[in-house]
Amino acid sequence: MEAATVTSAPSRRRSEAVWEFISTYGLILLLLALPIRYGIQDLSDDGNLNRLGNNLVEGLSNGAVLALIALGYTLVYGIIELINFAHGEVFMLGSLASAALYATFGLTPATGAAGLVLGLAAILILAMMVSASLNVMIERVAYRPLRGAPKLAPLITAVGMSFILQNVGVLWIGASQKAVPDLLGSQKHLIEIWGVSITRGHVLAIAVTIPLVLLLTSFVARSRLGKAMRATAQDPEAARLMGINVDTTISLTFLLGGLMAGAAGLISALYQTSIWYFQGFSAGLYAFTAAVMGGIGNIRGAVLGGVIIGIIQGISDNRIGNDWTPAIVFVYLVIIMVFRPQGLIGEETREAG
């Protein structure tokens, strides 16, 4: 709840405009700070931008995974104004399920190209279904009974759900990080452009993400169910009066979010070649940051946010150190939520001030 506080009276218009300017461009500048800083370093050390370029490409692939997860946050928040805290775990379990399915389908790094493509396509669909049904189930069990309760109640159950699911992960594969077969040879170099090495993993992440995002966007924009979703997001009460089944629509939203998270799960397993019960925690929070950055409720914004956070993560991992990345991303999270809660490109739907 925004406080109804106000600042001093005179020249309010001017100061608001100035604030708007600072908060937009200041944030963009802040987001560019890391690439610029290390770009300058690279130029002065190596005379070219190859290192930064490699970081950016890695960041882009991270970003693809984050974008897919972020879509789940943004869709759900758009429709019921709930931060589905357990969504990171839905992604994690999608990843665990994918890895488990490798063996079921008999996929190993030695499997031939045709078998691999078919097998992975099947696994992709299954992982998406696993995560989607899980997400729908979570909504039924933990959120639906609390519809109409004070707003923080479902957020608390969401946090609870997230811990339960993490422990499902622990029971499934144990508490330590587990290596999975590198089916694709994801580090295998494909081509080099301007000194930037593109690997199979990078291509995979982008190649799976783009079609999915396009499908999702057109589904939400065109289909009847998608329209019902948008109507419900606008005004649940009016939607109900218009004969839209709000419960079904909400379930559908969780389903779509889950589908995307499941796909992200498989990509992550293939790309990182390891799985961990805790991988959903930071990925989830990063993705949430991405969703807020893109303007929560905004599908394209979530993708943009995912890419930006992915790049920050890529640079920080390689240049500053893995251990510092969460702290750095969370600093961005705080800055965005505090100074630009409507997101980078989000229209200012409600009066801030």
Add this chain to the structure above:
Amino acid sequence: MSRVAQLRRDPRAGVAIAVLGGIAVALFPLFRPPLDGLTNDAILALAFVVMALGLNLVVGFAGLLDLGYVAFYAFGLMVTGWWASDFFSSVNDEKGIHVGTSDFVSSLPGIHLNLLLLIIGAIVICATAGILIGLPTLRLRGDYIAIVTLAFGEIISRVFANGDEVTIFGDNKLSNGRQSISPIDQINLPIFGEFDSATDLRPYYWAVLALVLVVLFVDFRLRDSRLGRAWIALREDEVAAASMGVPLVKTKLLSYAAGGAFGGISGAFLGPFFSSINANQFQFGFSIFILAMVILGGLGSVWGVVLGAVSLSFVNYWLIPDVLDGEFVRGKLDSLGLEFSFSEVTFGVFGFLLVLMMVLRPEGLLPERRRQIELTSGEGPLDDTKAAVFEARA
């Protein structure tokens, strides 16, 4: 009517039970060995009562969902790491600085302060941290407050976990990173002298019991005061509260500061008790551990929170490791061919409790008189909150 029900109605019976219960709580360690597992667990439980009461000020009273309470645990413990060990070994030409320490400790390098000073230091640092964390959240909606506080908790934890790479004041490290800082000085109090957790835990028990009593006293005083009413008004309806003359910023910041201070007090006690601190302890899970206590007991309910903290501490330190993972149950599970350790899923248990409580009994085990109405009657308060959001959007 049964005899029990009759007894219950008699106020004298209530007083008598309270007095007997109080005596039992105060004296039970005398009937246990000096180094006793149960006493050990009870000390932890009481320390967490202090934490949970602190979080309750913020979440239960003022209605601000703080998911980053671990920050105060971290600061409280770090205060003891900095100022009650040889961590800053180079100060004062390696002779150290000592205030109110035992003869033995006075010969060690590093900064060594008496427990009472540590508590004051922790209160000041944690209250300040509370305000600094609270400031950015002032204009945010409830769920965003939750995420921003969570992020702060993580940032602070990570900075301490990587604190061996950070230098402050010349070339001192901020922390030992993932290495422990130890030993932390034993508690040394006037009259009672120096404690020794290696030979006798009982002094620690009574010390933390005293802290709990002080904190409870403060808590009740705050609740039934101008400030406490302002917190609850804020929780119920921010717009109405502001219109009745409650300054939102100041009132919110005071709740963060007071809540943080309680966390600091507990941390300053736990440091010497653990005698070693490690940044690996600073995890998001800790915030949830404390939050689960508050919710289990009943948001806003002081006695509820005490109950919640004691029971979850015992679940965590006794029921799960000693009973469920104890020989008996383990043996049974083994004979069933199940290889299963309950300790691995401790946090799943807490998560499960959160879901269960919110869905089935959101007002907690021992509800606050007020909350009971607010959380169970679906209608009024919800409409109110919605209206508040709507009107306050200017």
Add this chain to the structure above:
Amino acid sequence: MSVESGNGSVDSLLATEHVTKAFGGLVAVEDVSFHVKPRSIVSIIGPNGAGKTTFFNMLTGLYKPTLGRILFGGTDVTGTRPDIITSLGVARTFQNIRLFSSMTATENVMVGQHARMKAGLFGSILRPPSVRKEEIAVRDKAREMLAYVGLAENHFGQLASNLSYGDQRRVEIARALASDPALLLLDEPTAGMNPQESARLTEFMEQLREERALTILLIEHDMKVVMGVSERITVLDHGTKIAEGQPEEIRADDRVIEAYLGKREGGQQG
């Protein structure tokens, strides 16, 4: 924008100058200037969505005007925080009752005195004699206020959410009065009341002005109440002031009849 001050602001308790509020593209209140003399009862009327509540929200500091100035007792309070405005002597009730539902009636009214109290953090914890005295005085005053608005004594300790609708309205007025305001803003106080209750409230407002030297600004849909109690009436429609004057003048104003009374036949109500 040039601001003509003077213009009656010397002897008016409240004055607004060109006050405007826009929500994005929607202009809820536009260029409203008016003033209220001390110890008068002034009504603001207008059809649903005319901007009356928005106007109140600006007067009480919940919204800051997009343009214009608000003067209270001669000081500029434009964009001042709501709690400060309350401490200056403005109190209000809400259209949709906003009591602190899990507090008792007495506690609600005690919160109303927040701005008049001194106890701080340490005072609250240590509770020195001054704070102890203050607590007792505040509790006594709360009970006095509740009795004054006519709440039965056995309801003082009831939780606000358990009170009947009429009693909730009473408690809300008591809570507003508890801050010792000079100006009381009532947003549709008779909504949901039967004619007898409305009549009693009308009397009560006059009693308030006589006994407590209050100035009352009233938003009201019930024309009987408005015409009976107001010295002056300001009419808003689509955010702008379309008429102002004494009840008889308003009753006869064509624009008002067209804009307001005409629309009322549409069966809307606040």
